[in-house]
Amino acid sequence: MLKSVEIKNKIATIKNDMKALQEQGKVDEAYAKIEVLNQLRKELGIAEEVEKKEVENTVNNGTALGNKKEIDANKVFNKLVMGKSVTAEEMEVYNLATTGQIEHTGEKGGYLVPEEQGKTLKELRRAKVALKELCNVVPVTTMSGKFPVANQQKGKLIEFDELSEIGQTDITFKQQDWAVKDYGDIIPVSNTLLEDTELPLINIVGSNFTDKSVNTENAKILGVLKNAKTKIEGKDYKDIITVLNTKLDPDIANNAVIITNQSGFDYLDKLEDGNKRPILSVDLTDATKKVFKGKRIIVLTDELLPMDTKKYPYYVGDVKEFVNFYDRKGVEIARSTEAGFTKNATLLRCIERFDVKSVDEEAVVYLTIPETVGA
Numbered sequence: 001m002l003k004s005v006e007i008k009n010k011i012a013t014i015k016n017d018m019k020a021l022q023e024q025g026k027v028d029e030a031y032a033k034i035e036v037l038n039q040l041r042k043e044l045g046i047a048e049e050v051e052k053k054e055v056e057n058t059v060n061n062g063t064a065l066g067n068k069k070e071i072d073a074n075k076v077f078n079k080l081v082m083g084k085s086v087t088a089e090e091m092e093v094y095n096l097a098t099t100g101q102i103e104h105t106g107e108k109g110g111y112l113v114p115e116e117q118g119k120t121l122k123e124l125r126r127a128k129v130a131l132k133e134l135c136n137v138v139p140v141t142t143m144s145g146k147f148p149v150a151n152q153q154k155g156k157l158i159e160f161d162e163l164s165e166i167g168q169t170d171i172t173f174k175q176q177d178w179a180v181k182d183y184g185d186i187i188p189v190s191n192t193l194l195e196d197t198e199l200p201l202i203n204i205v206g207s208n209f210t211d212k213s214v215n216t217e218n219a220k221i222l223g224v225l226k227n228a229k230t231k232i233e234g235k236d237y238k239d240i241i242t243v244l245n246t247k248l249d250p251d252i253a254n255n256a257v258i259i260t261n262q263s264g265f266d267y268l269d270k271l272e273d274g275n276k277r278p279i280l281s282v283d284l285t286d287a288t289k290k291v292f293k294g295k296r297i298i299v300l301t302d303e304l305l306p307m308d309t310k311k312y313p314y315y316v317g318d319v320k321e322f323v324n325f326y327d328r329k330g331v332e333i334a335r336s337t338e339a340g341f342t343k344n345a346t347l348l349r350c351i352e353r354f355d356v357k358s359v360d361e362e363a364v365v366y367l368t369i370p371e372t373v374g375a
Contacts, residue, residue: 004047005095011040012142051096073097073114074200080111081201081335081348082194098330110334110351117202121331124210129300131221132214134257134319136359138326144179147324149359176357178326184351185212186336191344201333201348209331209350217325218304220356224323225259225315227358228366233311236369237271237279243316243365244293252363255318259298261305264312267371268292308368317364328353 014037021030076094079086086094097114113121138147187205194201230247232239244253260268269290271279283289283296290297295316305313332351 004044004051007040007044007047008141011037011044014040015142015145074116075198077111077114077117078194078199078201081333082346083335110332110349112330112332113202117200118331120200120202120206121210124206125214128210128214129218129298130214131218131259131298131300131319132325132327134298135221135323135325135356136320138178138324140178140180140326140328143328143353144177146175146177147326149174149176149324176324176359178324178355178357180326180328180353180355182351182353183213183216184349185209187348187350188345189348191346194346202331205333205348205350213352215304217354217356218300220354221319221323221325222300222305224356224358225319225364225366227361228315228317228322228364229361230365232365232367234367234369237268239367239369240314240316241293243367244295247365248317249362252318252321255320256316257296257298257319258292259300259305259315259319261300261302261307261313263302263307263371264314264369265290265297265299267312267369268297307371310371311368312371314367314369315364316367319364321360321363322358324357324359326355326357 014033018030018033018037021027021033071090071093073094073096076086076090077097079090080094094111094114097116098112185208187208189204193199193204232243232247234240234242240258244256248256269278269280273279280290280292280297281294283291307313330352334349334351336347336349
């Protein structure tokens with residue numbers, strides 16, 4: 001086992017112990033473990049830097065791992081998923097290629113996708129409309145925890161000399177609980193394909209998994225956006241301008257986007273001003289996209305974001321200020337041959353883990369416009 005993985009396991013254990021002690025009211029005992037925790041974090045930093053150098057040396061000249069330089073982490077990953085035996089050297093190379101994440105349960109059998117194949121997933125995601133890219137993504141390494149979030153900052157700095165203290169009422173942070181959940185898919189794959197250890201598994205399941213992954217993330221994010229405090233029943237497209245000008249904090253409006261469905265976009269895309277010019281402009285950074293008053297328009301399917309009783313739906317605001325996306329990095333793949341026995345297939349289970357929470361519910365406004373209106 002890599003030194004960094006061993007240390008991460010110790011850190012996770014101590015955090016769980018501290019949480020349990022705190023819940024039991026044993027605050028002093030929990031606080032006493034902080035020094036040990038900080039020391040482990042320092043050791044982790046050193047271990048990860050050493051391991052990083054080993055990987056670099058392996059890529060450059062193989063001096064750090066000797067004959068391990070010939071081992072392909074992707075081939076090892078395929079062998080693990082298929083239940084084939086691997087050597088200690090192969091396992092070490094695989095661990096280095098998966099960033100040493102900690103398995104979340106004692107039920108082994110699932111394996112994290114190596115970083116190289118993970119890049120393939122990222123490329124596939126770029127072709128999708130992924131609302132995750134608009135959120136504040138918080139990487140996490142455990143299944144649950146707390147994260148400090150700031151309440152809306154409308155106050156001013158306090159003038160004080162070196163003998164003054166800032167009162168508790170001036171502290172505007174709170175702790176947000178998060179707990180990532182497993183989201184996955186079962187994908188049947190031909191045994192003939194899986195016999196080829198040279199073929200990256202993610203090339204087989206990637207497109208299918210990515211589609212469902214993005215759809216699931218988008219649905220969860222939309223579920224959180226429904227918590228928007230301000231909901232407006234508009235009359236026409238000019239109400240979008242009013243929202244940007246008066247219903248959002250100016251700092252929020254500066255970074256705002258407009259999220260709508262296909263029908264809502266179609267309505268805007270057909271509108272013209274008094275001089276017969278389209279009210280939407282082409283996004284100069286991406287000619288396939290449109291903007292309204294300089295704000296990007298994010299278009300989702302009518303199925304994912306349905307009409308609101310014959311009204312076009314629009315979320316207008318800064319999603320990054322509204323949503324925290326707690327992302328436990330890495331996709332895990334496991335196999336089962338039982339259910340696919342009659343089809344000469346192996347079932348691959350692909351899992352990702354995340355949680356979505358609202359932070360500033362005033363950062364986005366929900367606006368509806370009747371579908372019967374014109375320009």
